[in-house]
Amino acid sequence: MVGAQVRGWLSVDFSFGTEDAAFREEARCWLAEHLGGDSGRGSEDWAVRRAWERELGRGGWVGIGWGRAYGGFGNRAATLAQQVVWAEEYAAAGAPERVGHIGENLLAPTLIAYGDAAQRDRFLPSIARGEELWCQGYSEPGAGSDLAAVCTVAVRDGDVYRITGQKIWTSLAREADWIFVLARTDPGERRHRGLSFLLVPMDQPGRIEVRSIRQLTGTAEFNEVFFDGAVARAEHVVGGPGDGWRVATGLLALERGVSTLAQQVAFGRELDEVIGEAVRNGAVDDPVLRDRLVRQWAELRVMRWNALRTLGPAAGDAGTPSVAKLLWAGWHQRLGELAMHVRGAGAASGPGDWSADAPYELDAAQRRFLFSRADTIYGGSDEIQRGIIAGRVLGLDGGRKR
Structure with a gap:
């Protein structure tokens, strides 16, 4: 009875069938066979991690949800359920964090939805083969969650656009071959108007500079990217000049x-x-901590049900992306805090000796706690997500009904 109620609420049946079970076994066996010391699991060696992307490409596991016309597993489209199966098995196997994620899961579907045939022919095969890596040029020092405030400018010069400006918090910028950039191509327009979505090669010495940003964790996953007359070909404007806001927001979904x-x-x-x-340390005997652990477990199950629901008919709901972001960001931040409380006073000490002459060391839980402080900010802050839900779902404006 409960299962039927849940399926009704989901509006999509995710009771996996026989074909899905076979697909799961195939995915599991392939991962077990190919994951090894040279797969890039936990490696910071970018040559190794890029080699793993090419291995995934050769196995046909990149772009399985694109559809038969654009590649995908076995030159056919995996069903939605099979895409879920692959994502879950990949994560469950502890496989390497994907460095091709931005190209495969963000840019490629965007090109399929908004690009032209020439753009799809040029870029989709190289992404599917794991040969070209992408990064995202959205946020700027003065335009993070408020993406419509971007100031980076792209000026038409014959057959190309010349780009000047700065992007920030750019993952993979040092390793990427290409970057997609939201830039203002019509200086006479403001906010959402006059923006364009450009595909820009990163290998432009003297025109593109990348600077790493060292974080509280001591690591530097993010970067600043400076454009000084960087060139993008006119035929690499996705959706056409001035249509950047529609394309960019479509990608965010x-x-x-x-x-x-x-x-x-x-x-x-x-x-x-x-x-x-x-x-292990007996913290579970504290009824308050035990209650918090149970809440984290239950909330994670709710997030899964909500995610499955939004893959069905609810996928087009205006507030769906914002609800998902609010759910996981707050949950993960609370988990980081809970991990420190469970450890107690020992959470304040690192695994190595600290000195003024050497950087401090952190273990995985400590890094996760510090990094999670940003979960409710990046990718659209909680305030922005609540504003979107208030305006687009509840029909409110500034706290008042329209």
Whole structure:
């Protein structure tokens, strides 16, 4: 009875069938066979991680949801259920974090939806083969969650656009071959108007500079990117000049699709680690901490049901991406805090000796706690997400009904 109620609420049946079970076994066997010391699992060696992307490409596991016309597994489209299966099995296997994620799951679907045939022919095959990596040029120092405030300018010069400006918090910028950039191509327009979505090669010495940003964790996953007359070909404007806002917001909706289910598998492993630590050190005997652990477990199940629901007919709902972001960002931040509380005073000490002459060391849980402080900010802050839900779903404007 409960299962029937849940399926009704989901509006899509995710009771996997026989074909899905066979697909799961195939995915699981392939991962077990190919994951090894040279797969890039936990590696910071970018040559190794790029080689893993090419291995995935040769196996036909890149772009399985694109459709038969654009490549995909076995030159056929995997069903939505099979895409979920692959995402879950990949995460459950502890496979390497994907460095091709931005190209495969963000740019490629955007080109399929908004690009032209020439753009799809040029870029989709190289992404499917794991040969070209992409990064995203959206946020700027003065335009993060408020994306319509971008100031980077692209000026038409014959057959090309020349780009001047700065982007920030750019993942993979040092390793990427290409970047898609939201820039203002009509200086006479403001806010959402006059923006264009350009595909820009990163290999432009003297025109593109990348600077790493060192974070509280001591690592530097993010970068600043400076454009000084960087060139993008006119035929590489997706959707046409001035249509950048429609394309950019369409891409953002894709960020919270099937990949969120893989994210939740990873979250589940992190939660298991916290529970294991609580059992080992006796913190689980504290009824308050035990209640918080149970709440984290239950909320993770709710997130899964919501994610499955939004893959069905609810996928087009205006507030769907914002609800998903609010759910997982707050959950993950609370998990980081809970992990520190479970550990107690020991959470304040690192695994190595600290000195003024050497950088401090952190273990995985400490890095996760510090990094998670940004979860409710990046990708659209909580305030922005609540504003979107208030305006687009509840019909409110500034707290008042329209």
